[in-house]
Amino acid sequence: xxxxxxxxxxxxxxxxxxxxxxxxxxVSGLRGLxxxxxxxxxxxxxxxxxxxxxxxxEKERLKATLTKKESFLHITAPKPEDSATYLCAVMRNSGNxxxxxxxxxxxxxxA
Amino acid sequence: xxxxxxxxxxxxxxxxxxxxxxxxxxxNHEYMxxxxxxxxxxxxxxxxxxxxxxxxxxxxxxxxxxxxxxxxxxxxxxxSAAPSQTSVYFCASSRQRxxxxxxxxxxxxxxxxxx
Numbered sequence: 574x575x576x577x578x579x580x581x582x583x584x585x586x587x588x589x590x591x592x593x594x595x596x597x598x599x600v601s602g603l604r605g606l607x608x609x610x611x612x613x614x615x616x617x618x619x620x621x622x623x624x625x626x627x628x629x630x631e632k633e634r635l636k637a638t639l640t641k642k643e644s645f646l647h648i649t650a651p652k653p654e655d656s657a658t659y660l661c662a663v664m665r666n667s668g669n670x671x672x673x674x675x676x677x678x679x680x681x682x683x684a
Numbered sequence: 685x686x687x688x689x690x691x692x693x694x695x696x697x698x699x700x701x702x703x704x705x706x707x708x709x710x711x712n713h714e715y716m717x718x719x720x721x722x723x724x725x726x727x728x729x730x731x732x733x734x735x736x737x738x739x740x741x742x743x744x745x746x747x748x749x750x751x752x753x754x755x756x757x758x759x760x761x762x763x764s765a766a767p768s769q770t771s772v773y774f775c776a777s778s779r780q781r782x783x784x785x786x787x788x789x790x791x792x793x794x795x796x797x798x799x
Contacts, residue, residue, distance in 0.1 A: 616790030
């Protein structure tokens, strides 16, 4: 059974204090790992897709990396507007199976 | 530039009542999904569709039915609502082949309370 575990559940940072969010996964044949941002009262918004171990993607203050067992979302010098819930999801490499999501990490960045 | 639109956005039901959530997408996507999101549980897949006229069960299908009569619409029905179905429901759609970049586009959510 595919599983996605995100840690920590919640993270509180001071503005400018860099940190990382973790997403560990078990899936039989990874087709892709996805990061989404979700603001309160909104649907998830796409951030990154990673396909193979060693791959990295960057967007502004965010950088996602992937290994064979986990992915990290690094946040460099965060700002209050980075406060959101960050969701990780995986897709299996067989057929067109839907994404399996983790429970998310709720990030709060304090000015 | 609508993307994925869900209606209604908010609804309060009494136990035993029925209702239908409508999802419409204007991106000509083949695949559509219904997820529910509960505190501490993340997004869980209810049902999905890989094309017009098809449906399939997801992780938590009990108590729900779906229909995909038109490619652009995916309906989620609750025949006899229960308090356990109080949740936020998200519809999503994607291209047939997920190759790169953005994959799944989500709607804004529908807040359902069953009393």
